[in-house]
Amino acid sequence: MIDTIVTDMDGTLLVSAGDAIHPRNKERLLEWQKDGKNLFLATGRLDLAILPFIHELNITKPVISCNGGLVRDFSTGEILFKSDLALETIERVLDTLRPLNVNYHLYTTKRILGPSNTGKIAFFNEQNKILPENEQVPITITNNPLSELQEGEFPLKILVIEKEATKREQIKETLSTFNLSVLASAANLIDIMNPGIDKAHGLNYLAENGYIDLDKTIAFGDNENDVGMLMLAKTGVAMQNGIPLALERADFVTKTNDEGGLALFLEQHVL
Known part of the structure; x- marks a missing residue:
C-alpha cells in the first residue's frame, strides 16, 4: 500500500520550461493529499527557489533540496538537516x-x-x-x-x-x-x-526520523541526482525523458514530464 510520493521537480513534476507544474500532475497530487496521503518534494534547487510550487501544491511536509544537502520544514521554518560545505x-x-x-x-x-x-x-x-x-x-x-x-x-x-x-x-x-x-x-x-550527499541521503533522513515509511513510498525522477532515491524507495519510477541510468535503475518507466507522466503512472498503477 503506497501512501507517500516523493518527486523530483525539473524534468519530472514540472514541464520542460521549468516554470510550471504540469496541470495533470497538479490535479492528481492535490487529490492525493486530500485523501490523507503524503507528498514530499526532492529537488536540486534551493528550497527558497521553489516556494511558488510549495504553495501551489499546499505542501506541508519537509522539503529535500540542494540534492539532499538541506531538509527544511516550511510549516515551522526549521532546518531539520543540513550538510554545509567547509x-x-x-x-x-x-x-x-x-x-x-x-x-x-x-x-x-x-x-x-x-x-x-x-x-x-x-x-x-x-x-x-x-x-x-x-x-x-x-x-x-x-x-x-x-x-x-x-x-x-x-x-x-x-x-x-x-x-x-x-x-x-x-x-x-x-x-x-x-x-x-x-x-x-x-x-x-x-x-x-559534501561526500555522500544526494537525494537518497535526504530520503533516508526522513525515513530514519519517522516522516516516511520507505516500504510505502514511491519516488519519481529523471536524472543522475535522482538515481539513488529511485533505488531506495519501495517503487522507483523514471520519466521517459530521463537519462539512461535512471531508466535502467528504476522499477518502472512512465511517460515524459511534458505529458504528465507522473500523474499518468498514478492513475494506471496506484490510484
Whole structure:
C-alpha cells in the first residue's frame, strides 16, 4: 500500500520550461493529499527557489533540496538537516576550476550567490519579476561569494553551469581528486556537495526520523541526482525523458514530464 510520493521537480513534476507544474500532475497530487496521503518534494534547487510550487501544491511536509544537502520544514521554518560545505573546500574547488573559466552559483541556506546574471540566476531573476515578494528567490551577484556570507548562513552546494559536454567531462575529471559528491542534475548542470550527499541521503533522513515509511513510498525522477532515491524507495519510477541510468535503475518507466507522466503512472498503477 503506497501512501507517500516523493518527486523530483525539473524534468519530472514540472514541464520542460521549468516554470510550471504540469496541470495533470497538479490535479492528481492535490487529490492525493486530500485523501490523507503524503507528498514530499526532492529537488536540486534551493528550497527558497521553489516556494511558488510549495504553495501551489499546499505542501506541508519537509522539503529535500540542494540534492539532499538541506531538509527544511516550511510549516515551522526549521532546518531539520543540513550538510554545509567547509569554506576552505569551496575556495579550493573554485581555485581549481578558475583556469577552466567555469560559470558557477553558490547555494546557501539563505540565498543563491554568483558572479553574473547567467544560468539559474538569470532564470530566477526573470521569475522574480512576476512573483510576489514572499516567493521571490533571494539572489546576490558577487565575484567573491564567500566574503558575502552572513552569520548563520551556510553554503550547501556549488552549481556549475556548462553547456558543452566535453567541458563538463573535463570539469568532472578535474574534481575527481576531491572527496565530494559530484552529480548531474540537468544536461548542462553539475552539482558539487559534501561526500555522500544526494537525494537518497535526504530520503533516508526522513525515513530514519519517522516522516516516511520507505516500504510505502514511491519516488519519481529523471536524472543522475535522482538515481539513488529511485533505488531506495519501495517503487522507483523514471520519466521517459530521463537519462539512461535512471531508466535502467528504476522499477518502472512512465511517460515524459511534458505529458504528465507522473500523474499518468498514478492513475494506471496506484490510484
